[in-house]
Amino acid sequence: MSSEPPPAAPAPPAADELAADLAAATLSKKQQKKDARKAEKAEKAAQRQQQQPQAADAEDPFASHYGDVPVEEIQSKDISGRVWSKVGDLDEAAAGRPVLIRGFAHAIRPVSKKMAFVVLRQSMSTVQCVLVANADAGVSTQMVKFATALSKESILDIEGVVSLPKEPLKSTTQQMIVVLCEYMFSAILQVEIQVRKIYCINRAIPTLPINLEDAARSEAEFEKAEQAGEKLVRVGQDTRLNYRSIDLRTPANQAIFRIQCQVENKFREFLLSKDFVGIHSPKLIGGSSEGGAAVFKLMYNGQPACLAQSPQLYKQMAICGGYERVFEVGPVFRAENSNTHRHLCEFVGLDAEMEIKEHYFEVCDIIDGLFVSIFKHLTENCKKELETINRQYPFEPLKYLDKTLKLTYEEGIQMLKEAGTEIDPMGDLNTEAEKKLGRLVREKYGTDFFILYQYPLAVRPFYTMPCYDNPAYSNSFDVFIRGEEIISGAQRVHTPELLAKRATECGIDVNTISAYIESFSYGAPPHGGFGVGLERVVMLFCALNNIRKTSLFPRDPQRLVP
Amino acid sequence: MSSEPPPAAPAPPAADELAADLAAATLSKKQQKKDARKAEKAEKAAQRQQQQPQAADAEDPFASHYGDVPVEEIQSKDISGRVWSKVGDLDEAAAGRPVLIRGFAHAIRPVSKKMAFVVLRQSMSTVQCVLVANADAGVSTQMVKFATALSKESILDIEGVVSLPKEPLKSTTQQMIVVLCEYMFSAILQVEIQVRKIYCINRAIPTLPINLEDAARSEAEFEKAEQAGEKLVRVGQDTRLNYRSIDLRTPANQAIFRIQCQVENKFREFLLSKDFVGIHSPKLIGGSSEGGAAVFKLMYNGQPACLAQSPQLYKQMAICGGYERVFEVGPVFRAENSNTHRHLCEFVGLDAEMEIKEHYFEVCDIIDGLFVSIFKHLTENCKKELETINRQYPFEPLKYLDKTLKLTYEEGIQMLKEAGTEIDPMGDLNTEAEKKLGRLVREKYGTDFFILYQYPLAVRPFYTMPCYDNPAYSNSFDVFIRGEEIISGAQRVHTPELLAKRATECGIDVNTISAYIESFSYGAPPHGGFGVGLERVVMLFCALNNIRKTSLFPRDPQRLVP
Known part of the structure; x- marks a missing residue:
């Protein structure tokens, strides 16, 4: 699979009655300049953390278990009959069940070459998805690498099996993720997903104008950080509103x-x-x-x-x-x-x-x-x-x-x-x-x-x-x-x-x-x-x-x- | 009781943020002229059928059973605890029950000095109210006169007793009313109200710019009339919209x-x-x-x-x-x-x-x-x-x-x-x-x-x-x-x-x-x-x-x- 653009649409342009509405999306000159500076900074950062594995590794026997889904595949090509689960519905009763979920990549945390966590978000719910390289499960180290290189807020499809964490909140790595999210979500799900397949449906740019975690912090978080000598980024009201479609994603x-x-x-x-x-x-x-x-x-x-x-x-x-x-x-x-x-x-x-x-x-x-x-x-x-x-x-x-x-x-x-x-x-x-x-x-x-x-x-x-x-x-x-x-x-x-x-x-x-x-x-x-x-x-x-x-x-x- | 205006409000004028909205109510110059001609005609007609008994007759022992209610009485003076019934709820089971209803005077038909019908309308429902001068019921000929002189579309409060018409649709006078309304209302109520008291809450001018019956006719009605050699008034779309608050009252x-x-x-x-x-x-x-x-x-x-x-x-x-x-x-x-x-x-x-x-x-x-x-x-x-x-x-x-x-x-x-x-x-x-x-x-x-x-x-x-x-x-x-x-x-x-x-x-x-x-x-x-x-x-x-x-x-x- 590749992330090439879809086939061209050679038809002549249609009259567009919404052009006026769309023009509205353009920010003021002043704001544009401000944003341009930010974007430049973001781009440099992006170059540094450039995602490597855009396409699956040809030598990987499990190459079909991950990758970027080209837009053609989402152009209403087929109705597979597959059923997508809702993150909010996953509870302990679901343990052992295979599931397919689509959501925003809320957090991605590599643990080792063989292991990584991806937190998938739907509205006010998140679920922690665990990738462990394991031939029996069809998960390769290349797949772990692909997952860890994904940009946050990308749209992902994850197939896996619901499981209960063996040592809830005890392993450092799990806790890392849990701590990362706990101030944002009132109820962290007590289930995990053991990932079998992971596909990126639509990539987000590597550095977004707003970091969702920053936008979601409470005053108490800022105070706690300050006491610990940490400096956290505050997202101002205007910046939030300028990038409202990201800001709206905070819980x-x-x-x-x-x-x-x-x-x-x-x-x-x-x-x-x-x-x-x-x-x-x-x-x-x-x-x-x-x-x-x-x-x-x-x-x-x-x-x-x-x-x-x-x-x-x-x-x-x-x-x-x-x-x-x-x-x-x-x-x-x-x-x-x-x-x-x-x-x-x-x-x-x-x-x-x-x-x-x-x-x-x-x-x-x-x-x-x-x-x-x-x-x-x-x-x-x-x-x-x-x-x-x-x-x-x-x-x-x-x-x-x-x-x-x-x-x-x-x-x-x-x-x-x-x-x-x-x-x-x-x-x-x-x-x-x-x-x-x-x-x-x-x-x-x-x-x-x-x-x-x-x-x-x-x-x-x-x-x-x-x-x-x-x-x-x-x-x-x-x-x-x-x-x-x-x-x-x-x-x-x-x-x-x-x-x-x-x-x-x-x-x-x-x-x-x-x-x-x-x-x-x-x-x-x-x-x-x-x-x-x-x-x-x-x-x-x-x-x-x-x-x-x-x-x-x-x-x-x-x-x-x- | 009199229909005098309420006491003056001497307070200085308040800022009115709705003035612009209200100005919108003013029709175009052209339309105003057109309407003025109509209004003039209407006024002349009004003078001809001038309502006589604005106030109750002092010599009538039942004078308190009818009349115009001055606006002061409706200025949130009191909460009487009385209960108003809904016309649409009146069915045969209600026979014999005293009721109080408020509605538009849909039709008024004098039969004699001692008898009249008033059809009261609420939204899509009407009920026929019967006035018969009768000392035992507290109904005087003056009250019948008051009722027959009311203008259509006035707001009335009627107190009475629900009854079942003895000879449904047989007496000429009742039929007259029923025929008057049947093309407008899908279900004519099979109950009547024997009126005990009738008050006018707010008078409509005697001749309205639109006659509701005209506005409510179907094409079939027009055809039927034409075949009978009658000429019925058609209310054009523009006139309807100019006087939309009347036009909206059609069933x-x-x-x-x-x-x-x-x-x-x-x-x-x-x-x-x-x-x-x-x-x-x-x-x-x-x-x-x-x-x-x-x-x-x-x-x-x-x-x-x-x-x-x-x-x-x-x-x-x-x-x-x-x-x-x-x-x-x-x-x-x-x-x-x-x-x-x-x-x-x-x-x-x-x-x-x-x-x-x-x-x-x-x-x-x-x-x-x-x-x-x-x-x-x-x-x-x-x-x-x-x-x-x-x-x-x-x-x-x-x-x-x-x-x-x-x-x-x-x-x-x-x-x-x-x-x-x-x-x-x-x-x-x-x-x-x-x-x-x-x-x-x-x-x-x-x-x-x-x-x-x-x-x-x-x-x-x-x-x-x-x-x-x-x-x-x-x-x-x-x-x-x-x-x-x-x-x-x-x-x-x-x-x-x-x-x-x-x-x-x-x-x-x-x-x-x-x-x-x-x-x-x-x-x-x-x-x-x-x-x-x-x-x-x-x-x-x-x-x-x-x-x-x-x-x-x-x-x-x-x-x-x-």
């Missing part, structure tokens, strides 16, 4: 985005069980920004347009359209120049809107049930993911109550006041005050998750329903996790008269929003709703320090790639 | 978007059960369009950017990032000037990408299982929705096989050739040829759903994997429903060498996509995937004639509102 990142998927699933599942209908509203909307708000503007077939900052209007139209209860999961765009740990220019909004019969507490009750069910689900069913995140980013489990605590805004202000923080009772809370209130509530009520309701009307949008008995307040609420706001919601004004009045009071020209106001004169049920940022929920549930950690490919004022 | 529209939600749910559920992870990729991407493709361009904090035409690149990066199998549901933007029944400028993409071990048929197998499970789910669990759609837009049920038919592109070409349609065997199929092939396949194999695979390489994007034994063809496929393409998919090139080669052959400057190509040198598993348009699936499953019918707020080259 913590594998876990974070699986948790994110679970939050969304549970959000949908819970709301569907409560008769909500999932909808999709347009992200391209007419008009340029009139409110001076931070919107992304563009031209749409000659018309001014902008990107939706929320599905608010459309959720409400769906309620007026008779859907009773709706939710949406979709991107939300904010052209804000906010360079903070908690703002993104594009994030995933979890939005819901529902008819209310009498009181906006009906919305709060949905939020209560929804989030308690999400938290319970994560705690009970995502143990491995949470442990994995904890290994790199240790955090205290979220404290929450079975029935979510609700405090009025006034009570919140009062608690802050008693703790020495004076806040304008008719103004909004700033980030610092929110943080402090979170701590106070935790101390007093034992929860990191609570609802603060009845905000001053002045700090809420014009379409927020005022309180019936005190028009200085509104039927609105925010919800907090660990002292940071994750949800905003309210009862909405559902009559055109009050809506026009409130708009005028808020200095909005009713002519610019006439269609919106009129839409409530065609029959509109009382309703309310809320919006959540998916990335924030994951960030705060796991107490991560930066929202860029919970966005697959984050967009902030500086970052538009990859 | 067919209620059903269509519930079906859409179910398609998405099943898509997610099936893929999650196959270990796919749901992801969200950015819609804002760097770079302006280099490929000359139809992208929406904008400025992002001083940098040129555009809207993603597909999550292709990001799905692939997620696979390289170790997620093994991913899917995404999200908006896709195409700035194409395509004014057809099947193109939108913004639609909901259902995308999936997965590692493949040997063959792209692994992807086809997922599609087979996925779509068969979606079709089965709809057929078995969405009977009411499908019947409701059928009432307005009759269609033949989709024919599909338990194991999806796969034909090679060559076989497809051959079938067309034999049927007298000559197609360039190395070119792509046009819409007409696709339609014809759909008919031929249906005749020969008895299915409306099939996979056509091994397309010529020349008609697919450069990142499509060529066939291993014939580089003129590719490891790609399209999937058809009723002769229209809904899915496009393929194995992707996973080695940087072949990718660069293919790009060059397709006339793409590899420097512009260097980061994309390089990302496959960091360890990249063989993979493939596909993309589906959600609106198309629903449109073609239900054999609807226009994709605007399956987009909640469609965006086409002309339409950007509401």
Whole structure:
């Protein structure tokens, strides 16, 4: 076998509608230069540790048991009927069974000419594969040599037999590997694979821009190394994001985005069980920004347009359209120049809107049930993911109550006041005050998750329903996790008269929003709703320090790639 | 009770980040003029049928049993503990039970001064409510008068007792109502409500821009009327979309978007059960369009950017990032000037990408299982929705096989050739040829759903994997429903060498996509995937004639509102 490129495809080029998307992958000039220097360094290193046995040794009787698989073989040539096992499924019951697995070469460690270890990784799981030259097993020293010369992160197919290590964690060499990985993986498999065949499906370049072990270290690891006088490489947030497809392979990142998927699933599942209908509203909307708000503007077939900052209007139209209860999961765009740990220019909004019969507490009750069910689900069913995140980013489990605590805004202000923080009772809370209130509530009520309701009307949008008995307040609420706001919601004004009045009071020209106001004169049920940022929920549930950690490919004022 | 506006909210206006979104609600100047004429006409009509009893009669001993509920009462004043029933849940077993329901006033029909019918609607269900003046029941003639003067589509709360009509469908007046609704609703409830109290929660203007009954008629209804010499009002597609929040209330529209939600749910559920992870990729991407493709361009904090035409690149990066199998549901933007029944400028993409071990048929197998499970789910669990759609837009049920038919592109070409349609065997199929092939396949194999695979390489994007034994063809496929393409998919090139080669052959400057190509040198598993348009699936499953019918707020080259 050889690693020659596959046969040429002589057909003329096809129109490629994705060229624009692909161009996006190109980094900025500055970044390119920076990367070029790094790449040069990497190349030199690569030349030093050049892999020798690209092709199998012709004199080796077991030459067919290893080697680089040419791309032709993976071009959907054949369906062999072979079955690939999952690393995560291998347990002691599998001992003695032959297996075939494909994964990333996580670590490669030569022991001698006759022995080597290869750790194969799939997502959050790894398994140690042992190569021992042995004619009975069909393993040659050339095969061991081939394996040890493989580059990390290459894609490998390994055939072998599952075995239980005879002296678990005792032999130095095994321990070497185990120690190498233990800070990354919450559960090292107690089985090994005795390798019979090893093939490289796709080689990684010898020196990657990011070393996965470096990217996966916890602060504790760095401290331990420092105390031992060792200097470990730190991978900065920007470098991680520049090479996100490598960075995403760290166990913590594998876990974070699986948790994110679970939050969304549970959000949908819970709301569907409560008769909500999932909808999709347009992200391209007419008009340029009139409110001076931070919107992304563009031209749409000659018309001014902008990107939706929320599905608010459309959720409400769906309620007026008779859907009773709706939710949406979709991107939300904010052209804000906010360079903070908690703002993104594009994030995933979890939005819901529902008819209310009498009181906006009906919305709060949905939020209560929804989030308690999400938290319970994560705690009970995502143990491995949470442990994995904890290994790199240790955090205290979220404290929450079975029935979510609700405090009025006034009570919140009062608690802050008693703790020495004076806040304008008719103004909004700033980030610092929110943080402090979170701590106070935790101390007093034992929860990191609570609802603060009845905000001053002045700090809420014009379409927020005022309180019936005190028009200085509104039927609105925010919800907090660990002292940071994750949800905003309210009862909405559902009559055109009050809506026009409130708009005028808020200095909005009713002519610019006439269609919106009129839409409530065609029959509109009382309703309310809320919006959540998916990335924030994951960030705060796991107490991560930066929202860029919970966005697959984050967009902030500086970052538009990859 | 009065319908006075609620107390004023004197607080200063709040910053409103949604102003831009709201401005989008404003229609174009031209449309405004058109609408103004309509509104004028409507107003005159309204004056003629001006509702008289806004407030209850002071001399009526039962005055508290009806009237307009002022908005203050709905401002979250109180939680009464009352329970609202659902119209759809009312069956014969409920006879004799007192109920409270809220819904749209679908139809109002006076019989005499002492009797009237009100049909209350919730989504796809209606119930006939009977008012008979009767002191024992607390119902006055004034109350009957109040009810008959209500405007259609107003939001009503009705308290009453469930009863079984004594002579079902026999009394002329009842039949009148039943006939009025029967073409709209697949199942008229066999129960009535004997009204005790009736309150108007929010009035609709007397003459709406769209009459719901007009919007809900089938072609058969129009034909029947024409034969009877009657002239019925047709509501054009544009008018519907201009007043979408009314148009969405038709039973067919209620059903269509519930079906859409179910398609998405099943898509997610099936893929999650196959270990796919749901992801969200950015819609804002760097770079302006280099490929000359139809992208929406904008400025992002001083940098040129555009809207993603597909999550292709990001799905692939997620696979390289170790997620093994991913899917995404999200908006896709195409700035194409395509004014057809099947193109939108913004639609909901259902995308999936997965590692493949040997063959792209692994992807086809997922599609087979996925779509068969979606079709089965709809057929078995969405009977009411499908019947409701059928009432307005009759269609033949989709024919599909338990194991999806796969034909090679060559076989497809051959079938067309034999049927007298000559197609360039190395070119792509046009819409007409696709339609014809759909008919031929249906005749020969008895299915409306099939996979056509091994397309010529020349008609697919450069990142499509060529066939291993014939580089003129590719490891790609399209999937058809009723002769229209809904899915496009393929194995992707996973080695940087072949990718660069293919790009060059397709006339793409590899420097512009260097980061994309390089990302496959960091360890990249063989993979493939596909993309589906959600609106198309629903449109073609239900054999609807226009994709605007399956987009909640469609965006086409002309339409950007509401």
